[in-house]
Amino acid sequence: MQGSLGSSTWRCAFLGALVALSSCVHSTPVTEGRNATSAPKHVILMVLDDIGWADVGYHGSDFLTPNIDKMVNDGVKLERMYTYPQCSPTRSSVLTGRYSFRTGMQHFTTLTPASTPGLPRKDGTKTVAEIFQAGGYATHMVGKWHVGYSKWSQTPLGSGFDSFFGYLQGEGDYYNHSLFSCLGAACIFKENRGVSSPVGEGAAGYDFWDNRQPVYDAFGQYSMDYYDQKVDEILKPYGSKDIAPEKPLFLYFAEQTLHIPIQAPPDGSYVERCRKVTGGSQELNRTILCAMAGRLDDSIGLLSDRLKRYGMWNDTLILGLTDNGGMTYWGEVFPSSASSNWPLRGGKTTVFEGGVRSVAFLAGGAVPPAARGTSSNDLLHAIDVLPTLAGFAGLPTHDLVDGQNFWPTLQHGVAWLRHELPINIGVNPLGGLPFRPGLIGGGGLNYSALISWPYKIVVGNPYITWATADERRRDGWWTLKDYRYVPPEEEFALPYRLYDLEKDETEQRNLAGEPQYQDVVKYLTERVRWYASKANGYKFEQLNLPKLAGNCRWHNWTWSPFIREEEEENDDDDDDD
Numbered sequence: 001m002q003g004s005l006g007s008s009t010w011r012c013a014f015l016g017a018l019v020a021l022s023s024c025v026h027s028t029p030v031t032e033g034r035n036a037t038s039a040p041k042h043v044i045l046m047v048l049d050d051i052g053w054a055d056v057g058y059h060g061s062d063f064l065t066p067n068i069d070k071m072v073n074d075g076v077k078l079e080r081m082y083t084y085p086q087c088s089p090t091r092s093s094v095l096t097g098r099y100s101f102r103t104g105m106q107h108f109t110t111l112t113p114a115s116t117p118g119l120p121r122k123d124g125t126k127t128v129a130e131i132f133q134a135g136g137y138a139t140h141m142v143g144k145w146h147v148g149y150s151k152w153s154q155t156p157l158g159s160g161f162d163s164f165f166g167y168l169q170g171e172g173d174y175y176n177h178s179l180f181s182c183l184g185a186a187c188i189f190k191e192n193r194g195v196s197s198p199v200g201e202g203a204a205g206y207d208f209w210d211n212r213q214p215v216y217d218a219f220g221q222y223s224m225d226y227y228d229q230k231v232d233e234i235l236k237p238y239g240s241k242d243i244a245p246e247k248p249l250f251l252y253f254a255e256q257t258l259h260i261p262i263q264a265p266p267d268g269s270y271v272e273r274c275r276k277v278t279g280g281s282q283e284l285n286r287t288i289l290c291a292m293a294g295r296l297d298d299s300i301g302l303l304s305d306r307l308k309r310y311g312m313w314n315d316t317l318i319l320g321l322t323d324n325g326g327m328t329y330w331g332e333v334f335p336s337s338a339s340s341n342w343p344l345r346g347g348k349t350t351v352f353e354g355g356v357r358s359v360a361f362l363a364g365g366a367v368p369p370a371a372r373g374t375s376s377n378d379l380l381h382a383i384d385v386l387p388t389l390a391g392f393a394g395l396p397t398h399d400l401v402d403g404q405n406f407w408p409t410l411q412h413g414v415a416w417l418r419h420e421l422p423i424n425i426g427v428n429p430l431g432g433l434p435f436r437p438g439l440i441g442g443g444g445l446n447y448s449a450l451i452s453w454p455y456k457i458v459v460g461n462p463y464i465t466w467a468t469a470d471e472r473r474r475d476g477w478w479t480l481k482d483y484r485y486v487p488p489e490e491e492f493a494l495p496y497r498l499y500d501l502e503k504d505e506t507e508q509r510n511l512a513g514e515p516q517y518q519d520v521v522k523y524l525t526e527r528v529r530w531y532a533s534k535a536n537g538y539k540f541e542q543l544n545l546p547k548l549a550g551n552c553r554w555h556n557w558t559w560s561p562f563i564r565e566e567e568e569e570n571d572d573d574d575d576d577d
Helices: 008-024 066-073 087-096 128-134 223-239 286-309 382-393 407-412 515-531 565-570
Strands: 042-048 076-078 138-144 163-167 249-254 316-322 360-363 374-376 420-424 447-452 455-460 496-500
Touching: 042 087, 042 286, 042 382, 066 286, 066 316, 066 360, 087 128, 087 382, 128 138, 128 249, 128 382, 138 223, 163 223, 223 249, 223 286, 316 382, 382 407, 420 515, 447 515, 455 515, 496 515
Parallel strands: 042 249, 042 316, 076 374, 138 163, 138 249
Antiparallel strands: 076 360, 316 360, 420 447, 447 455, 455 496
């Protein structure tokens, strides 16, 4: 049976299914979500940061997350929601419904401070916020952006959000709300080495915003408290018995935890309840990471309580997902952390399941009663978030959407036809450096993976090594008990890896070298090549190098937009090379 899947009969049948699928991607009526005469529903899109598969209680974690567990268990577990291995590519797909390798946002480094990449703005792409804004919704964002900020039109305020409270970069200190510009080997601007900043070590720039204004009063205060307060400010008017807002709510809540730096919440009780959770090191400490997960869990509990208190729960759909797998402990090097994705292999930055399987769910009173308390193993991706939420709200999307609307499957049991999914198409993912090698087999760097159920192929390296030597490989397993690293038996440098996810979810047996699977390897490699072709929409990465004009030192020690809007005609963000 396994060997026969490599036959020409299987290939033809599968291609036929793909053709049928492509013809029905946008066939669902935009009014499928709700009756045109019914009251509009509230929508909350919640993106969680670097949560490992085994960092939540309902996946057997030693982290206590009762609020997350209850919300998920009362809703729908999306157990095969896939993302990219890193933050910026996933968030770009969540916000646009497009594959990141078709918008030039597939950087394996994620977006660098002071760089110019951003969401496509000139080709007809619309963000999920713009779609809901045009549909009569109030649109608000709280938390992490990290998909471009070189000019204000790239920020949330230029991307369909009525308001923004949070930070623009990929990470920040939870208390000082700053990010270094030159700290040891991680030096973006060498001219800043040894220069003192008022907001943190490493010539740090401040990055905590209320719309266009830095929130300096928050310096030294825990960021999660501010996010929860802002969310309450947004929700509270809907509970008013006098003058409730006329517009339904679309809220994008992008939580900061569990992203590094690993810093304990100010309330010591979170650490105390995690004393039995150990692992990592003094700096990269799983005990503290557990405390951070506890604080995140309380934040989600507050969200649930407030939706019920303000009479919104029954009319609200929540879609939550993590932006990638958890960052594991692979040494005392940046950006290592202390998450576990057990029993899945690898973690953030890798294309193994532990790096790209998302902790994801649908929740809220708007989840159909028949679907509550269920799990879905349908093959989903971050690109499906936009069309699914738009479909639920009865709103049109845009012509360039790659994703599909999952709502009819959830609401009416319509068959989900996807069998193929490109996990990552990373041909020469070096952030726009001039060197452009050939495609697969041409001697260039590859970092690609694709699922054609039940098979998953990895082409080239499963992750890109950093300039500093990793203390251990990132492609093994990190246990829950004692947080122990289990190394893989196979070599790191292999041209191909093939796994049967139905029988080997933990990716322990590489089938690529076995004779009976050669047709499968050949076919799936050709599918990766197809996605990596410019003729089929592939786009090289936008140039992801820091600009001198973006140095936080020249902007009152803030990471703020640094390109004037009148300079946009000189921006190359929509060029293919």
